[in-house]
Amino acid sequence: MIIDTTLLKTPSEEMQDDSIKEPIIHKQEVILIGSDHRGFNLKAILKKHLIDLQYDVMDHGTHNKDRCDYPPVAKSLIKTLTSDEDAVSKKGMLICGKGILICGSGFGMSITANRLKGIHAVVPRSVEECRKARLHGNVNVLCIGTDFTTDVESVKIVDTFLNTAFEELETSRYSQRIRMIDNPLW
Numbered sequence: 001m002i003i004d005t006t007l008l009k010t011p012s013e014e015m016q017d018d019s020i021k022e023p024i025i026h027k028q029e030v031i032l033i034g035s036d037h038r039g040f041n042l043k044a045i046l047k048k049h050l051i052d053l054q055y056d057v058m059d060h061g062t063h064n065k066d067r068c069d070y071p072p073v074a075k076s077l078i079k080t081l082t083s084d085e086d087a088v089s090k091k092g093m094l095i096c097g098k099g100i101l102i103c104g105s106g107f108g109m110s111i112t113a114n115r116l117k118g119i120h121a122v123v124p125r126s127v128e129e130c131r132k133a134r135l136h137g138n139v140n141v142l143c144i145g146t147d148f149t150t151d152v153e154s155v156k157i158v159d160t161f162l163n164t165a166f167e168e169l170e171t172s173r174y175s176q177r178i179r180m181i182d183n184p185l186w
Contacts, residue, residue: 031162032099034060034077036070036109039102042146042154046100049155055162058096070103074112077101078119081140099141100158106145113141120178125149130157134164138178 031050035043040062050057060077062068077099101109106123113121121141124130125148133139142161144154 029098030056030058030096032058032060032077032080032096033102034073034099034109035062035102036073036104037062037065037067038104039144039146040065042102042144042151045151046102046154046158049158053162070101070108071112074101074109078113078116078141082116082118097140098161100161101141101143102146103143104145104147106143106148110141110143113143120181124157126153127156127160130160131164134161135167138166 033043033047033050043059047057047059058080060080061073081096081099099113101113101121103109110121110123113119119141120137120139121143122129122133122137122139123143123145124133125145130139130142139161142158144157146154149157
């Protein structure tokens, strides 16, 4: 399996979905996305949605519906997400701070992604779960299971993932817990 990590740029188109009440604001942020064969169709839907919202999208595969294993896709995306060199373009302006991984259940992608320090991946089944995960858990990788989440709900979850900021307060119990998770000596 060849994993293509080329950066896709497309001119913006008007958003046709009225489900977003406020525009997504970003600073030339690159969204990393990857799927196995079971998530291939949803990945195409989400890529189009992200490009319509003027995000740059870096696709980590798979690039067809042929059966494939999810770990290489997740590892490729996570490697890019955690690599300072890959995360910044030649212009020095593009930031890769979030990733989306898609498979049948979402669990395999989440387990693979969470093996690396600094990666906080979850599989929310609702917009509210996603909001809480971003707000309190500093989630930077969204995992979606196509067997349990509809295409429409997936788009809403992705929008929530992109529009919800981590409630980072130095003294908050959530920030303290994130430090506990990321501290290798704890």
